[in-house]
Amino acid sequence: MVFFRGGVSLISKLRSRAVQQPSLRDSVRWLQVQTTSDLDLHSQLKELIPEQQERLKKLKSEHGKVQLGNITVDMVLGGMRGMTGLLWETSLLDPDEGIRFRGLSIPECQKLLPAAKPGGEPLPEGLLWLLLTGKAPTKEQVDSLSKELRSRATVPDHVYKTINALPVNAHPMTQFATGVMALQVQSEFQKAYEKGIHKSKYWEPTYEDSLSLIAQVPVVASYVYRRMYKNGQVIPMDDSLDYGANFAHMLGFDSPDMLELMRLYVTIHSDHEGGNVSAHTGHLVASALSDPYLSFAAALNGLAGPLHGLANQEVLLWIKSVVEECGENVSKENLKDHIWKTLNSGKVVPGFGHGVLRQTDPRYTCQREFALKHLPDDPLFKLVSNLYEVVPPILLELGKVKNPWPNVDAHSGVLLNHYGLTEARYYTVLFGVSRAIGICSQLIWDRALGLPLERPKSVTMGWLENYCKKAA
Numbered sequence: 001m002v003f004f005r006g007g008v009s010l011i012s013k014l015r016s017r018a019v020q021q022p023s024l025r026d027s028v029r030w031l032q033v034q035t036t037s038d039l040d041l042h043s044q045l046k047e048l049i050p051e052q053q054e055r056l057k058k059l060k061s062e063h064g065k066v067q068l069g070n071i072t073v074d075m076v077l078g079g080m081r082g083m084t085g086l087l088w089e090t091s092l093l094d095p096d097e098g099i100r101f102r103g104l105s106i107p108e109c110q111k112l113l114p115a116a117k118p119g120g121e122p123l124p125e126g127l128l129w130l131l132l133t134g135k136a137p138t139k140e141q142v143d144s145l146s147k148e149l150r151s152r153a154t155v156p157d158h159v160y161k162t163i164n165a166l167p168v169n170a171h172p173m174t175q176f177a178t179g180v181m182a183l184q185v186q187s188e189f190q191k192a193y194e195k196g197i198h199k200s201k202y203w204e205p206t207y208e209d210s211l212s213l214i215a216q217v218p219v220v221a222s223y224v225y226r227r228m229y230k231n232g233q234v235i236p237m238d239d240s241l242d243y244g245a246n247f248a249h250m251l252g253f254d255s256p257d258m259l260e261l262m263r264l265y266v267t268i269h270s271d272h273e274g275g276n277v278s279a280h281t282g283h284l285v286a287s288a289l290s291d292p293y294l295s296f297a298a299a300l301n302g303l304a305g306p307l308h309g310l311a312n313q314e315v316l317l318w319i320k321s322v323v324e325e326c327g328e329n330v331s332k333e334n335l336k337d338h339i340w341k342t343l344n345s346g347k348v349v350p351g352f353g354h355g356v357l358r359q360t361d362p363r364y365t366c367q368r369e370f371a372l373k374h375l376p377d378d379p380l381f382k383l384v385s386n387l388y389e390v391v392p393p394i395l396l397e398l399g400k401v402k403n404p405w406p407n408v409d410a411h412s413g414v415l416l417n418h419y420g421l422t423e424a425r426y427y428t429v430l431f432g433v434s435r436a437i438g439i440c441s442q443l444i445w446d447r448a449l450g451l452p453l454e455r456p457k458s459v460t461m462g463w464l465e466n467y468c469k470k471a472a
């Protein structure tokens with residue numbers, strides 16, 4: 001077994017080197033054939049891909065003409081809400097139950113995915129394995145993936161220099177997305193494409209890029225944090241830690257509860273089916289055969305919008321403004337006044353509502369459970385609990401809000417704030433690190449399944465008016 005594991009890591013190292021040295025590629029392929037490894041994610045995927053390609057072919061040839069519903073004018077004018085138009089294998093969102101990652105709900109992931117300690121929060125590497133293979137990994141598989149990610153985590157120096165060219169108070173998402181763009185120069189997909197790689201092999205350099213990108217985003221993200229808020233004093237990665245814990249550690253937070261929070265945080269923010277702005281953007285850009293770095297940087301720019309990922313920043317800033325005015329023990333009546341003030345000034349109540357969900361987001365619920373377990377007496381947690389009671393009836397009173405319940409962003413800030421990560425403007429970067437896992441996992445499958453260029457049809461208002469006249 002020891003020998004076997006050594007072999008796996010040797011193959012893994014050889015594979016990384018082989019990407020740079022074509023002469024090594026054949027020997028690596030031979031080694032992979034000789035050793036079918038349970039611990040190696042790449043080998044697992046290689047086995048899975050042909051059967052999924054066949055599955056897609058069959059689906060197309062047998063059911064390609066089946067109708068999935070009607071497109072209405074409302075849908076065209078209403079941000080394509082309710083229009084089924086994307087294939088996204090890694091997760092599926094039910095309006096009432098919330099997200100399932102490859103069929104597993106969040107509580108099921110908490111039970112089935114390996115944790116750092118018995119009964120602890122799931123390790124994000126486990127979720128990455130699940131999203132890519134559809135199978136919950138063993139602890140050994142997760143440990144092997146942790147190790148592989150650590151081995152890919154070195155960020156080239158020019159990336160730091162590129163970030164340093166920005167003003168230190170530039171928004172953290174701008175610095176983060178810029179860092180991701182700078183990482184792009186190492187893209188294996190781009191190099192392979194320039195050399196004329198056959199389309200059947202696209203997924204391989206996409207896999208290389210995706211794993212390196214996932215490995216490196218916490219390093220870039222924590223650099224941005226330390227640059228902005230800790231006088232540029234960078235904390236190096238700790239080789240004994242898993243992915244989530246290492247991220248917390250590099251940010252400067254080492255308490256065992258914060259490490260657990262970060263594992264949970266990264267796991268639950270990773271993927272939310274394909275239609276959300278960041279995932280959809282990543283998928284769209286990647287459909288032009290842009291490499292994972294280009295695609296993920298585009299996704300981050302969508303995540304940086306206040307109706308999407310930036311809502312986590314907006315929630316904490318909103319809460320802090322209430323506390324500033326009324327103190328931590330603000331009454332429910334005062335909270336109501338603040339909510340109406342926000343609405344009457346033409347703003348949204350951040351952290352509430354959703355494009356698909358019609359119940360409380362299970363990502364909110366699991367964060368609430370975390371708070372009840374670890375920080376039940378935190379005054380801001382109490383305030384968030386009061387908002388859970390007070391906001392939904394007010395939003396319902398407006399008569400137009402389809403979902404008055406809280407989403408993931410309504411809760412995350414107070415947990416981070418409790419453990420000392422108080423800089424709200426930084427919060428969306430954490431969301432971004434996590435989302436690399438979901439977007440890149442699907443991107444590997446996009447290439448493996450040979451999904452086409454995305455190019456929906458658009459029309460003008462005049463076209464719609466004429467069409468409707470004729471239809472009438």
Ligand code: NMX
Pocket residue numbers: 081306307308309311343347348349350351352353354355356395400401402403407408409
């Ligand atoms: N506060 C005030 N108004 C709202 C809210 C809210 N929280 N949610 C929806 N509405 C309004 C919405 O602006 C729209 O008004 P109008 O017709 O005047 O333009 C109306 O209600 C109908 O919107 P919905 O169909 O319910 O929601 P939609 O699918 O268009 O938008 C969100 C979904 C998430 C953009 C919206 O609920 C919102 O702006 N929420 C607050 C921001 C937020 O928390 N975003 C984070 C979402 C999760 N994430 O991480 O990405």
Ligand code: MLT
Pocket residue numbers: 271272275276277278308355356407408
């Ligand atoms: C997400 O996690 O992407 C958000 O909840 C937004 C969405 O699903 O539309």
